[in-house]
Structures are given as structure tokens and as C-alpha cells.
Amino acid sequence: MRKTDRIGLFTDYYELLMAQGVFFNGNPECEFYAFYRNNPRHSAYSILSGISELLEDIADFRFSQDDISYLSGLGVFRKEFLKYLEGFSFSGEILSFRDGDVIFPYEPVLIIRGTFCECALLETFVLNCLNFPSCVATKAARVVESAKGKPVFEFAPRRAPFLESANCASYSAYLGGCCATSNTLAGRIYDIPVFGTMAHSWIMNFDSESDAFLSFYGMYPDNCTFLIDTFDTLKSGIFSAMKVGAAMRKDGKTFNIRIDSGDLSYLAKECRRILDSNGFLDTKICLSNDLDESIISQLYLENTPADSFGVGTKLVNQSSLGFVYKLSRISKNGRFVNRMKISSSKEKMTLPGSFQVHRFYGKDGIMCADMIESVGKFAWSKQYLLHHPVKDEAFVLKDFDRCEEKLVQRVFQGNLTADVPTATQCRDFCRNALALLHDSHKRLLNPHIYKVSLGECIKAERESIVAGFK
Structure with missing residues (x-):
């Protein structure tokens, strides 16, 4: 463009x-x-x-x-x-x-x-x-290879140097194997699937995490991935997500979570344990935060229970x-x-x-x-x-x-x-x-x-x- x-x-x-x-x-x-x-x-x-x-x-x-x-x-x-x-x-x-x-x-x-x-x-x-x-495209292909069949979402446009390069990066990352982009404009230009969850600002706009998640569920009942690391992933985020998830379960709906900071391997394992012990076996975990093929490979070596990955900065910093x-x-x-x-x-x-x-x-x-x-x-x-x-x-x-x-x-x-x-x-x-x-x-x-x-x-x-x- x-x-x-x-x-x-x-x-x-x-x-x-x-x-x-x-x-x-x-x-x-x-x-x-x-x-x-x-x-x-x-x-x-x-x-x-x-x-x-x-x-x-x-x-x-x-x-x-x-x-x-x-x-x-x-x-x-x-x-x-x-x-x-x-x-x-x-x-x-x-x-x-x-x-x-x-x-x-x-x-x-x-x-x-x-x-x-x-x-x-x-x-x-x-x-x-x-x-x-x-x-x-090369970086994306290597990242997707490291993910071993699990979805990789491209979150790169805000890290690219300017608008045209962001659109180009979204196209190239999709070509290299990423399953969707956060870049809505690239989605329209290239007919690429678009994907998004929420930012920390959404949670901070409410008085509590559970209020934020409940409001999001009310707006998007079939597309709920809760970002749980705004304050404390294990002490509040995961429990706020499950609180809303319990109401969703009564409606026949499921939710997923995303972790975007901290020790991703440890936090994902703990969240998986907490989710499973509370009956949320279908909840999937998406990990993001400066991921690349080396980090994803290490997460696999540590048996990290991740179901998908969001990759951005390291797709476009070369x-x-x-x-x-x-x-x-x-x-x-x-x-x-x-x-x-x-x-x-x-x-x-x-x-x-x-x-x-x-x-x-x-x-x-x-x-x-x-x-x-x-x-x-x-x-x-x-x-x-x-x-x-x-x-x-x-x-x-x-x-x-x-x-x-x-x-x-x-x-x-x-x-x-x-x-x-x-x-x-x-x-x-x-x-x-x-x-x-x-x-x-x-x-x-x-x-x-x-x-x-x-x-x-x-x-x-x-x-x-x-x-x-x-």
C-alpha cells in the first residue's frame, strides 16, 4: 500500500x-x-x-x-x-x-x-x-516451526517503524505461517484473519478485574480471552477470570486466558493447575511478551502448558x-x-x-x-x-x-x-x-x-x- x-x-x-x-x-x-x-x-x-x-x-x-x-x-x-x-x-x-x-x-x-x-x-x-x-517471513516461519503446530498470532504492527512496514510485516508473517494478525488494516488489504484480546487499559478502566472481564463477556460472549496479568496473575487475575468463567459456564460458554508478563513458564503451569482443579479443563492459555523461536523452544523444554503464542517485537526488529x-x-x-x-x-x-x-x-x-x-x-x-x-x-x-x-x-x-x-x-x-x-x-x-x-x-x-x- x-x-x-x-x-x-x-x-x-x-x-x-x-x-x-x-x-x-x-x-x-x-x-x-x-x-x-x-x-x-x-x-x-x-x-x-x-x-x-x-x-x-x-x-x-x-x-x-x-x-x-x-x-x-x-x-x-x-x-x-x-x-x-x-x-x-x-x-x-x-x-x-x-x-x-x-x-x-x-x-x-x-x-x-x-x-x-x-x-x-x-x-x-x-x-x-x-x-x-x-x-x-523467515522469522515467522521459524517461530511457527518452534510452536509445533500450536497457533501463533502476529502482534507486530505497533513495533514496526511505520505504517507501510507494519502492513508488509503482517502480510509476511501470515505468509510465514502465523494464523492471524492484530493489524486490522492489513486484514482488510490482504484478506488476512484478524485476532485480538484486550489490553491492560481495559481492565484498569473498571473498578475490578472481574468487572472488566464480565463487561467484556457481555460484549463478546463468543470471543473471550481474558488478560490476567494486569495486577497479580496468581493472586487475582486467574481467580477473577474463573469467577466470570463460572457464570459463562452456566450459559454454555468458555473462556481463555492470556499472560503477557512475568515468568511465563511458571505462571502458565500454575494457572493450568488452578484451572484444572476448578474444572476449567477447556480453558486455553495464550502466552505473549517478546517471544521468538528460542524462547518458545525453551518453553517446550520446560513442558509449559501453552496452547497458543502471540509474537510481535521480534518479528520486526530485523x-x-x-x-x-x-x-x-x-x-x-x-x-x-x-x-x-x-x-x-x-x-x-x-x-x-x-x-x-x-x-x-x-x-x-x-x-x-x-x-x-x-x-x-x-x-x-x-x-x-x-x-x-x-x-x-x-x-x-x-x-x-x-x-x-x-x-x-x-x-x-x-x-x-x-x-x-x-x-x-x-x-x-x-x-x-x-x-x-x-x-x-x-x-x-x-x-x-x-x-x-x-x-x-x-x-x-x-x-x-x-x-x-x-
């Missing part, structure tokens, strides 16, 4: 400077790709989010008359280039993974083909669409997955020439040419490796010699059952090739994709590293370019 209909100025200034320079020097066709280098701490995978937003918003990457006037006033851009920007709209091609895909370092998840001006101007927009959302956007080929004298960044640090070297990501699955249906290979150079075989994209390591891939091309055309000649999937469709896709990732890669600590490698042809091409530079 953008605050302006045209977002062309959402680009770093140097991209405009480069675009103008290239505009007056032929504006050749080229190809860029996006990838990241490192997973979040302790994770062996990431979850892609932001592709849908990119595809929906790229049509708005234009320049208004006010934008052109502003750029003209800078005294840097020539009339011919400003005229080009005035009529700008993306007319190229986009290939990508999809929202909810499991992704890994160094593999291209997005390819953009078009003129240099088009591709360069889109850099900031592309990276902004991918970095924060993918970070949130700002970027670290996506970068690099040129891989450009048209020169009527033919494409491969390009790459060369560095003494192999981690900083990029891939040349046009390529595809091939994902291999074993006979059990589980993902076993990803191979990056030059377009037109892949041939089906019983085994492949694959090379680490950074280290001087290789391994033989065999005993696989099928292979899938992950980079799929989403935009052609500036137009979408298919409808953008809904948030629920992306969430379902993510759940199914994670089910095909081996459990060893999903461990919260010391996970097994998934193999992403280069095929023989793209490795040889990269080595040839490096040798030629020397």
Missing part, C-alpha cells in the same frame, strides 16, 4: 545519474538479478516475500509532473532525459521465484530484463520490496535480509556480453550471463539440492558434478527423482503473465514448500546447510571472465 500513485522517485539518486548517462549512450538491453549472501542467524534457509508487492506495484513506477518539475529544479538532468522519464513505464521482463518459496544464499530469486535505464531505476524499489518482507541487485549481461553491438563483478573476495563475486535455478527432489519428494546453470546449458542426467558458489568445493549429485525450474516468467513486455496469488495462496504454498525441506535444515540451532551450487557451464564462464581480466 503506497501513499502515492506514482513511485518513480523511489530510487537512489545515483541510479538517476547513471540512467541519464546511459540514456545518452544508447540505453542498451541488459539483465539484472537479485540474491542474498547470508541467512538470518542460526537459520539454514529463508522465506521469500515481497514478490507479489513488486509485481502489483511495478505498474506505478512512473514519474508525475511534480516529480519531473522537482528533478528539473535540481539543475542536473537534461530536457531529453526528463522527457523520457515523463513517459516512463516498465516494458521489460521479470522472472522470479514466488512469495512463500524457500530460498538460499547466492541463488538468483529474481531476474529483470529490459533497457539499462529501466533496470537501473528499479534497483531501490526491487530491494525495498524484498529485504524487510523476506526477513519477517530490518533486512541483505538482498543485492547486480548486472549479469548487457547488449553490445547487437549481441549480449556477459558481465560480472570481480573481487579478491569470492563472496563478493557475482554470476555472469543469463541463468536458471534448478531444484532437485529425491525419491521421497524432499528437496536435496539447487543448481544454478546458464540458460540453455542444462541437460537431464543421472548425476551432476556441482560446485560451491564461493568455496573451492564440489560434490556429485545423484539419486534424485525430479527437477524443477524455479525462475518463472511473471512479467512480459511490461504486463503480468498471470494473476498475482493471494496472501492465503502464498501462505499455503509456503507451508507446502517447507514440508519438502528436510527437518535437518529446519533445526533452530546448528541446522544442516542446504546445498546451492553452480553447474559446470556457469562455473567455467565465470572462471573464463576472471582469467581474462587478469
